[in-house]
Amino acid sequence: MAVYEVFSHPEVRRYKTSICSKASLMMLFILALTFIPPLFVVYRSYGFWRKTDYYREYPDIHFKRELLLVLELQEEGNYVTYSTFQKYNQLQNKHLRVPLITSRETDTNRDGKLDSLIFNLEMPLLDSENVLGVKLILIFDYKLHQFSSLTMEGIAYANYDAIKPGGKFEILGDLRVNQKEPIGYRGVDNRYNTSVIDSTSVYAESYDFINIFKSYTSRNLTTYLNAPYMVWSTGRGASQPFVISATINYAEEQFLYTPGFWYLIKWGWVQYVSVLLIFLFFFDRVKVFIYQNQLVPTMVEKPWREEKMK
């Protein structure tokens, strides 16, 4: 007749001792060896505290309908310019010319956030004027909501210089973010919600490209136009305007941020416990070995009576 194990359950064997004894000391020592070394293992393998982390967010971008445009003409020192800033236009009265601007922002996937800007500008020019270069600043409103409630003003700068007089300049690109330091994980961040171009100023230095960029690049979070595909088309045709057409896509961005306290604790805990489990398993075996073989003297309390075994 075959014998099989119909049921099994573990029994608890208790080892008892006084507080001041070798067994207590041994237990304290083993506990310390179990819980503290995992901390060092986890820390030494780097990445214990996740001080910075990445997340992705689709920013809320609006073209602010503000721009500054300079068309460099062929004659030395001659240029045609326009901006949506009245004070700048007053400064440039001789070189000022008013273009026709059309712009629209589309939300192709209908998720409530704008996906791209389609911008078109026609600058009327005399037939004697030849455009050799374009400098264009478009100003955007940039908002983040997921972690830090960030609002800032960013620019897209397109610069092109050609050797042949052009008739049309096309820009295809993305509005990207350049981040120098992590953003916060909560709170309102309005540090960069200031005008890139001080439109209230009547002084020429406020509208100098170098001064604009100097203050802009000193910011830790800036936008830039990533447009490797710019097309300069020659041949304008008599009495035709110079056309700038741009399609600027608003891209989902990866942001570096400083996580909050509980995020740090959570990942610290996950790492610590995963290493701790190995130590617990190993030192449990060590403890069983030590106390089972009575390497330190203890009182053994068995869950069954001796006489029953006989």
Add this chain to the structure above:
Amino acid sequence: MAHIRDDQTCLLQILCIIFVISVLNQPCYAQTTTVAPAPNTTTNNNTTETPTNSTTSSSTQAPTTTTTLPPTTLGPLQSPSRVPINTDIGACDCDLTANSCDINCCCDIECSTQDKQAFVCLPSSLTVDDRLCFREEVFLFENSQYKSNVTSEKLFCIYFDNYKQRNYYQEPDLVQSIQTFEDYTAKYAGPSFQTARSYTVDTFTYNSFYKFGDPIYIIYENNITQTLGVPTSTVSRFCNDQNPAAYLKDQNLECVRQITDLFTDCMNPGLSAATYYLGFRVVKTPGLFGRVVNGSFVDVTTTTTTTTTTTTTTTPTPTPAPTPGNDTNTTSISTSTSTVSASTPSASTTPTASTTPTASTTARPTTTPTLVNPSVIYTLYNNTYTTAISLDPVQLCRQADGSLTSCSIQNSPSYSNATRTCSNAVEEVRYTVLTNGTYGIESVSVQFVLTNITSITSTKGALQKTRITFRAANVQANETVSRSGNPGYVTGKPILAGTLVTNTSNAVTSQNIDLGLDGSNWLTIVKPSMNGECVNDSNQRVSVKFREDMRSGCLLRINYTTVNSTAICSSIQQLIFDILEANQLSMYVPVFGNVDVFKVGDWIPIINNRPSQQNSVGTTCRLVLGMNMQVLYANVGSLANPQAKILGVAFIYDSSRDLTYTCVGAFCQSGNLGLTQSFEISQTVSFVDVSQPAIKYVGEPPIFIARVPNDFFYPFVFYSSAASSPVIGVFSIINLLMMSVMAIFAFAFS
């Protein structure tokens, strides 16, 4: 749409209904309450509202005719049609030509079947993604023009949709009034190209005064108000004359005056001195424009004489507000009680306006004292509160050799056909504005640097500089001493240097430092001339700025015959030393930027390792060709506000090199030995920070055996940027507590 393939999963479907209805209904109900704009509800009940075409017709008519007519006959007879509820109304949005078949539009009813066969069908309309459940086996095959497509493979789908509105827009009412329109735009409109709708006009009162950064106003003889222009470059390097001068903002501007044809451009007003100081007067304080209301000059004298003459004669102090910082004038006002003419602070400068008998009898329109006394302003152009720009006693002219000499002013340049030169063109305009607190500008003077533009130099355009400096009126120009720091040197400021002067008078020896007249002969390094050659000229040198490393050099041209002689070699070496040192070897440099010239002890001599021996080896000169000016400095004072102190300045000479005359091919022929070769003389400036750390000697801290790395307790510790170690104090206890809690949790978990 998700598929639930068998009927046995009815339990799942019920679950799905409950889930969908509970999840989807709630936000939809919330939408109905929030989306409808508040103003819309009021216009909603008004059924007599007319569509937009009626408003255009009513606007062309006189408003009286519209009011007499009954309101029912005013608008169109039909009421605006409404969109059917919960219906996709754009069934065929590619049908854009009425009564004709649209190419590629298969849903166009005007298209025949033969047409459609030649088409590539456009998607007719977007289907609403309602995520409804359907059984796949119901459809054996699909041959209709509509396509069913599975949009979700997720666990749940909608079994019964009792809330169709969630897939359809609400239809707002037509906007009939400008108020509703503006309510909508205020709530929903983003940025637009429209410039500011309201134009704000700068308003001035008699109490207005200039503040830092305000534009300085000028008034031309025809009473046109403008701002004082200081030409600067904007987009190109060429001059833009529209840039106004900013009050109390010292500026050094430069731009290039474009010259295409010298004869015609010589007449360019930008090149004539008269443009910059004649024909206009500078507004001393914008309180003057208190007399300008709605763009026109208000003559208050005729209206107010009758009303308040008695009050002014009885009250002895009809004076303007005492201007701060002008103590002498305020005392004179309080003593001179009877005459109003002395009431204006600068009445002495323009006596014509205030000594007229009408002025003494004229009352001020306001009883409260103001900064500007309007009773002395008769014209906007010529009054006490404007000033003409005076000429500086010294006017300068640039000579042909580049030096500046004093000369008389020429108001406009003149073109000489013989020499093809535009002479007396403005090269530099230097305005000096004396200011006095809230009173504004006291006086403006101008100094010109005139130059001759030849047809050769004009091809690149003429560089024009404008300098405007502001000074307090009560401080003389020669009393001010410019500092390079107070006390520590400021980065970018020139390093002072002077010579030690020992005076012996009455057997008392005193020493002081002679700093020279201007900064041009302080610590300087060599600057090459236009063709790169060395010039031994103290005016052609570049000053050394604190903490700015520099490198400059120039070319020394020598030929074969010169490098052969020892005597000539040593004279060349002496020339190189003269070029590099420019008499600075015996100079003294102050340790701080504000050291007094009489505290000689705080001036340190420049040390050097100048080699004494120069020798020629064979056919070559062995010469020292370069020098490094080294400045050691250290930050002193508090860590939060470090002050840079110069510890020492040394001239470190390069080791001598053989000046080999290399000749190749034709240059080695005996006839060509007189040809010159160029050797570079270089001069560099370097700054070395030798700041000593804050704590120099401190007892060794006790070593913790359980020392943890810097960021071990990162989330629990505050890090300060200055200190390199984390602030572990009270926090360390918290750390240990937290760690032990962690350990206890882990223990309980095990």
